[in-house]
Amino acid sequence: MEPAVTDHVEIKKYNHPTGGWGSLKSLIRNARDQGLLLSDIWSTLLKQNKADGYMCVSCSWAKPAKPRPFEFCENGAKATMWEQTRKRCEPSFFAAHSLTELLDWPDHDLEEQGRLTEPMRYNSTTDKYEPVAWPDAFGDIGAQLRRLEPNSVVFYTSGRASLEASFMYQLFARIYGSSNLPDSSNMCHESTSVGLPESIGSPVGTVQLEDFAKADMMFFFGHNTGVTAPRLLHPIEDARQRGVPIITFNPLRERGLVRFKNPQNPVEMLSPGPGTKMSSDFFQVRAGGDIAAMTGIAKAVLALDDAARERGANRVLDTAFIAEHTAGFVEFEAYLRATDWESIVRRSGISRADLEHVAEIYSLANAVIGNYGMGLTQHRHGTENVQMLCNLLLMRGNVGKPGAGVSPLRGHSNVQGQRTVGISEKPELVPLDKFQEFYGFEPPREKGLDTVETCEGVIDGRVHGFVGLGGNFVRAVPETGLVEKAWRNLDLHVEVATKLNRSHLIPGKVTYLLPCLSRLEKDVQASGPQWLSIEDSTACIHGSFGSRPKPSEHLLSEPSIVAELAKATVAGKSSVPWDDWVADYSRIRDEIERCFPAHFKDFNKRFLTPGGFHRDIKASKRVWQTPNKKANFKLPTTLEADPDIDISGKNVLTLTTVRSNDQFNTTVYGYRDRLRGIIGTRMVLLMNEEDIRRMGLSEGQEVDLETHADDGVERRVRGLRVTPYSIPIGNCAGYYPELNPLVPLWHRAHKAHVPAAKSVPVRLIS
Structure with a gap:
């Protein structure tokens, strides 16, 4: 197969917000390429995600009862244009x-x-x-x-x-x-479908669209919102303008959860400012280090509760909720107390002070949403990643009440x-x-x-x-x-x-x-x-x-x-x-x-209601359809989401696969990953500058990548351009699906069989 490159390659840092004029220019370019610039496609887009129109063929983000005039995002519009091409x-x-x-x-x-x-x-x-x-x-x-x-x-x-x-x-x-x-689902959120039923008795999340307006804090783990669910940026922007803390954990500092300029707000578009700061705190966790990071936050929350109890102050833990609605907290508490900070910091790549800072913010919030994507699910212990987030929410009763809950951000429509x-x-x-x-x-x-x-x-x-x-x-x-x-x-x-x-x-x-x-x-x-x-x-x-x-x-x-x-x-x-x-x-x-x-119930009568109708998700009402009729604290077996990979060899890194903002799943709309500043190619390897120096490489050098595994199968992708990027030391990133050949079938979630594509041991060959 020919490499995914064009004649003109340009790579530079992108410091602009998600959305903004860059988004509008991208849509115009896409419409022109599909022969739709002067067509009626624009009137079709006005019906996208409206009660009397069609659901987007791209992501599965919620369709509001009271939509905006333009209820579509850059990627959703691209999907419509791509499918309605004149070709x-x-x-x-x-x-x-x-x-x-x-x-x-x-x-x-x-x-x-x-x-x-x-x-x-x-x-x-x-x-x-x-x-x-x-x-x-x-x-x-x-x-x-x-x-x-x-x-x-x-x-x-x-x-x-x-x-x-x-x-x-x-x-x-x-x-x-x-x-x-x-x-x-088997390739993305099966870890959710397996993990959530054991924790809360539901294979899907508990959060509805209206909860985002009621939350007073949100977590984001392993999700590139600006690319995979851009319409979610609107409720996040609203939350930030209310002063709601947004705490993000992701190996790459993705632009959507850094800055956003709303293309549907003329005042914001015409202002010279950089747009809304989306994450109040953004932590670049090491790939596969989320269990460790969440363990650190939970351990710090427990310490805050200890201190409050000693002072005779209000408890930080929601003890009434834990007593009435949960099982397994005693064992979970013992796990937290026994896990040492040195291990937590080493595996997560985040300092103890930063994790304690997050715990303090969390301890002051009353309604918290835990959002996550495939950065949690696509690991060997992806199910435990999901369950650890549930543990963190259950500690303070943040499931089954307005403005709070677990929110898996699904992909396809x-x-x-x-x-x-x-x-x-x-x-x-x-x-x-x-x-x-x-x-x-x-x-x-x-x-x-x-x-x-x-x-x-x-x-x-x-x-x-x-x-x-x-x-x-x-x-x-x-x-x-x-x-x-x-x-x-x-x-x-x-x-x-x-x-x-x-x-x-x-x-x-x-x-x-x-x-x-x-x-x-x-x-x-x-x-x-x-x-x-x-x-x-x-x-x-x-x-x-x-x-x-x-x-x-x-x-x-x-x-x-x-x-x-x-x-x-x-x-x-x-x-x-x-x-x-x-x-x-x-x-x-x-x-x-x-x-x-x-x-x-009453399907044909209700499905055309603006905003649709909500399935009967019992966990959102604190009814737990688990064998013991309780929400369960589930202990992780390790701080390592991928404990069986070896990255100790020479020139060995941990690979995470990513999507461009010019694609959806395997559909590649073009070669302009604007939000990462990569134009004209998809054959790149994003690396920490220290790793580039340590391995004796140089920017722009072409390398091959092999899976670091001795199972008799050669897995190699050739001709990747070394590209400095903000990513933790020891990690690297490249595009899906081009790097799929490097992911062995056996490198999958233990319980859910999801390919562990967010943490793959690879070695560079220059």
């Missing part, structure tokens, strides 16, 4: 290019070809995709699936599919006989919602008995494959078929080299997509590329124009209505494609009325309500 990837393109040739194209250039327009089938003789009629495609895919053992077929879902499509898709897989329903309606490889999380009763089939009861297990199954030959509902699976997963090599042995490879990506270029023995509508586009079925529904990261359900024209007359909606695949594969094996459901999506929502009544 078309038609059959003539595939006739001109073999898949072998296209494999050398960068990710950006593949998606830059525009929207897919017709269903395609791979011809191994010509090494090219060729157009195929929809009925022929469905018929052949169904025949291929019927030849395969169901437990050898994986049904993957990216985070963009609607609740309606996701519900139908998982039913199709289960009727077929497969529990293999991994999704993009409906990644949380698809889990809610049954996309899961874990049978205990799905109402299988209801499926059996309602639809007349016997669902498989065994655990299915998650994402990492799917990769292992592809490599060792257990997986024979793969159906992908969106996403760029092969590019997004770790161990890219081994996975790509083995992928060609699949008997069947089917992808449902809007645009071309690298995963589509690695065929199995039978391979289909099926183009679908975006949720931005008008979806007209037998009963008329259809609404879809999406769940945001605060567990609110919203309606989404597309109004854009179809890019091609040949495109089908995701529910239509799922229904046709099911009819071709499992006809007569259930009572599911696929055609009736596709004719009127409200019938699908009725079925979702019937199968999941606790969360979807």
